[in-house]
Amino acid sequence: MKRCWITDKPLEVSSMVELVTRREAGAINTFIGTVREFTEGKRTLFLQYEAYTSMAEKKLEEIAEEIDRKWPDVKIAIAHRIGRLEISDIAVIIAVSTPHRDDSFEASRYAIERMKEVVPIWKKEHWENGQEWIGNQKETKQGIPREEEIR
Amino acid sequence: MNRVLFFAGLRERVEKEELEIDVTGRTVGEVKELVSEKYGLDQIQSCMTAVNEEFALNDMKIEEGDTIAFIPPVSGG
Numbered sequence: 001m002k003r004c005w006i007t008d009k010p011l012e013v014s015s016m017v018e019l020v021t022r023r024e025a026g027a028i029n030t031f032i033g034t035v036r037e038f039t040e041g042k043r044t045l046f047l048q049y050e051a052y053t054s055m056a057e058k059k060l061e062e063i064a065e066e067i068d069r070k071w072p073d074v075k076i077a078i079a080h081r082i083g084r085l086e087i088s089d090i091a092v093i094i095a096v097s098t099p100h101r102d103d104s105f106e107a108s109r110y111a112i113e114r115m116k117e118v119v120p121i122w123k124k125e126h127w128e129n130g131q132e133w134i135g136n137q138k139e140t141k142q143g144i145p146r147e148e149e150i151r
Numbered sequence: 152m153n154r155v156l157f158f159a160g161l162r163e164r165v166e167k168e169e170l171e172i173d174v175t176g177r178t179v180g181e182v183k184e185l186v187s188e189k190y191g192l193d194q195i196q197s198c199m200t201a202v203n204e205e206f207a208l209n210d211m212k213i214e215e216g217d218t219i220a221f222i223p224p225v226s227g228g
Contacts (some may be wrong), residue, residue, distance in 0.1 A: 033228050049227070051160055052220055053205040054226075080227055092228050095212025112228055116208070122159035122218075133160040135224030 003076060004060035006053045006121070008083040014096040019077040025097035029104035031112055033092035035085045049082040051089060052120040056080070059119040063111055067096075070110070071103045078111060080121055087091045091123075153213060155186065156220035161198070165190050174219070180209030182219055200224050 003019065017028055027105055035047050060078050067128045080092045085128075098104040124133045155170040160225040162168055174182045179200045187195045200207050207223070213219065 029213075051227070052156065052158055052201070052204075052222070055201060055220065114228045116192055118206075118221050118225070119227050120158065120225055122223060123226045124159070133223065134226040135159070135177075144190065 001003050002057075004057055004064055004078045006051045006056050006060075006080050006082055006083075008081065011079050011081050011093050013090075013095075016077050016079060016093045020075045020095045020097035021150070022075060022097060024073060024099055025075070026100035028095065028097045029101075029102040029108040030096075031092070031094040032090055033110045033112070034117070035087050035089050035091060035096065037087045039125075042127060045128060046087070046088065047085045048090070048102045049125040049128065050078075050086060050122050051080070051082045053082075056120050063114045063119070066114070067107050067111060071098060071107045073108050074098050076107065076111065078115070080115075082121070113120060153180070153216070154218045158191070159223045161192060161195065161221050161223055164194075174213050175215045175217075177213055178202055178209060179207050179219070182213060183194045183209070183219065183221075186221070194223070195221055222228065 012029060013032060015023055017030060020028060037044055064076050064078065067074055075097045077095045087115055094108050095105045096108045098107065122135065124131055152171055153174050156174060157165045157168060173228050183195050186192060201220040201222055203213060
């Protein structure tokens, strides 16, 4: 069964948690990325996400494999939604279970930061007075892979 | 033949999701220049390129059947 995927359907926290729940785990950490209304005083009406889906799922799986190597006995599931998302909708969920809590916090943080670097997903902000694809603007740091990620 | 894919702002600029062109034997950098000139896409120079869903550098040579995708700076999450 897939543990990383892109979908145009609403994401649901409990089913993600279920995917990583197991007897060996003493901690389950969920990161939920939602659509924010105000960014530096600017009001967002809605967001539009787009992905290079096949490559994005592959890159998410690579992140999961990195996490497998970095933290002992981790179980992770990552899902990202694309299409039109309204304010407060969930764009991404990362669920991580580990035997001890420190690892679950760390692995979860690692997953979202890596996603923002190497997974081909883009968001377009729609404001009252315009729209723009976010990428190298001030709002987010530029998502450019490190040299060693280019094989 | 090769498929060339565009996403996000590039796709809107080109007004196409993909092109079928023959760039076999050319480098990634040459393909960038070719597409940039044809569509006036200066921003393609700051994009990553993926060949068959893996990031590729400008000196990589394209082979028959390869799929080339231009990847603007990502902003998921």
